[in-house]
Amino acid sequence: MTNSAYTPDSQRYDNGMKYRRCGRSGILLPAISLGFWHNFGDVDSFENAERMVHYAFDRGVCHFDLANNYGPSSGSAEKTLGRIMRQSLRPFRDELFISTKAGYDMWPGPYGSWCSRKNLMASLDQSLQRMNLEYVDLFYSHRYDPMTPLEETLQALVDIVRQGKALYVGISRWPKEAAQVAYDYLAAHDVPCLIYQGRYNIIDREPEEAGIIDQAQANGAGFIVFSPLAQGLLAGRYLNGIPSDSRIAHGGHLKAEALTEQRLQQIRALNQIAERRGQTLAEMSLAWILSDKRVTSVIIGSSSVEQLQQNLMALQSPPFTPEDLQAIERVYKG
Ligand SMILES: NC(=O)c1ccc[n+]([C@@H]2O[C@H](COP(=O)([O-])OP(=O)(O)OC[C@H]3O[C@@H](n4cnc5c(N)ncnc54)[C@H](OP(=O)(O)O)[C@@H]3O)[C@@H](O)[C@H]2O)c1
Numbered sequence: 634m635t636n637s638a639y640t641p642d643s644q645r646y647d648n649g650m651k652y653r654r655c656g657r658s659g660i661l662l663p664a665i666s667l668g669f670w671h672n673f674g675d676v677d678s679f680e681n682a683e684r685m686v687h688y689a690f691d692r693g694v695c696h697f698d699l700a701n702n703y704g705p706s707s708g709s710a711e712k713t714l715g716r717i718m719r720q721s722l723r724p725f726r727d728e729l730f731i732s733t734k735a736g737y738d739m740w741p742g743p744y745g746s747w748c749s750r751k752n753l754m755a756s757l758d759q760s761l762q763r764m765n766l767e768y769v770d771l772f773y774s775h776r777y778d779p780m781t782p783l784e785e786t787l788q789a790l791v792d793i794v795r796q797g798k799a800l801y802v803g804i805s806r807w808p809k810e811a812a813q814v815a816y817d818y819l820a821a822h823d824v825p826c827l828i829y830q831g832r833y834n835i836i837d838r839e840p841e842e843a844g845i846i847d848q849a850q851a852n853g854a855g856f857i858v859f860s861p862l863a864q865g866l867l868a869g870r871y872l873n874g875i876p877s878d879s880r881i882a883h884g885g886h887l888k889a890e891a892l893t894e895q896r897l898q899q900i901r902a903l904n905q906i907a908e909r910r911g912q913t914l915a916e917m918s919l920a921w922i923l924s925d926k927r928v929t930s931v932i933i934g935s936s937s938v939e940q941l942q943q944n945l946m947a948l949q950s951p952p953f954t955p956e957d958l959q960a961i962e963r964v965y966k967g
Pocket residue numbers: 667668669670671672698699775805806830831858859860861862863864865866868869870878879880881915932933934935936937939940941943944
């Protein structure tokens with residue numbers, strides 16, 4: 634059943650979105666992608682989720698990032714996308730680049746988690762059903778599994794592509810040494826790793842400091858960023874306390890303990906730099922990541938169309954002066 638009330642904006646590829654090549658591949662991704670981790674579950678408003686998805690698509694955001702366990706409840710974010718596909722986006726399937734992942738706890742028993750062949754294969758079949766899709770564009774191992782031989786996980790990814798259930802594969806949050814095994818194994822089996830997904834933002838530089846971003850580039854993979862706004866901290870969401878409709882208040886993955894006085898001071902200082910530059914902290918934080926050409930895309934989360942609207946302004950950000958960059962580094966280093 635198609636919802637004829639939605640007609641995508643005919644200017645969707647001409648109104649400011651930029652597309653970046655993903656490593657050494659044929660794929661271009663929007664500089665800003667939309668993630669379904671929070672606010673797309675069955676505890677959330679379907680109408681709001683649908684509004685956000687339509688708004689994003691209208692603005693050229695053609696990459697949606699999901700995982701088997703996104704919700705809550707687990708699996709329900711994929712169902713939300715499935716319903717939107719059925720009701721309005723089905724005719725635009727070939728314009729969309731949809732990813733999902735497996736590796737975190739999903740169903741009870743010994744096969745519902747981690748990265749065995751059994752879990753990855755079964756989980757992807759379930760995801761496809763929930764999303765009403767015949768294939769995903771990108772399937773990730775969601776986390777490094779220290780107990781399963783890497784070759785088992787990687788061969789499962791290769792076979793998933795061979796079965797036509799995913800067009801490309803990627804890895805998320807794998808440590809550097811294991812990531813190298815993945816790049817080498819997948820390349821040797823003619824299914825090169827498309828992309829590495831890692832958490833990276835102004836106040837959390839782990840993948841840069843561990844050499845993960847350079848490693849992805851050296852291996853011809855893209856690098857896609859999750860939590861670019863540190864779950865809202867870098868969107869100024871908590872500068873004046875904890876709003877009742879925020880991720881912390883909803884009991885999401887961000888906890889009130891993250892709001893230490895030191896962290897708040899850091900965010901206030903960054904906010905002042907953003908104000909000096911004539912933009913919001915969210916815009917500056919996204920633009921800062923995107924000023925690194927090794928980054929393919931940032932996956933933002935959102936709880937409203939207004940947030941999306943604001944965050945897409947990052948694409949029009951003024952360039953960073955050396956003084957701005959030095960000021961940001963001073964705040965980061967404390
Ligand atoms: N691979 C992995 O292991 C992994 C892990 C985590 C996430 N991810 C992916 O990355 C995506 C993004 O992660 P994230 O949600 O943590 O990203 P984020 O962009 O750092 O945080 C998004 C949250 O920030 C707040 N926000 C965003 N824009 C705002 C604005 N303009 N003004 C005020 N507040 C604003 C909203 O919080 P409120 O809800 O409080 O309004 C929003 O839900 C996920 O959806 C998922 O696809 C992957």
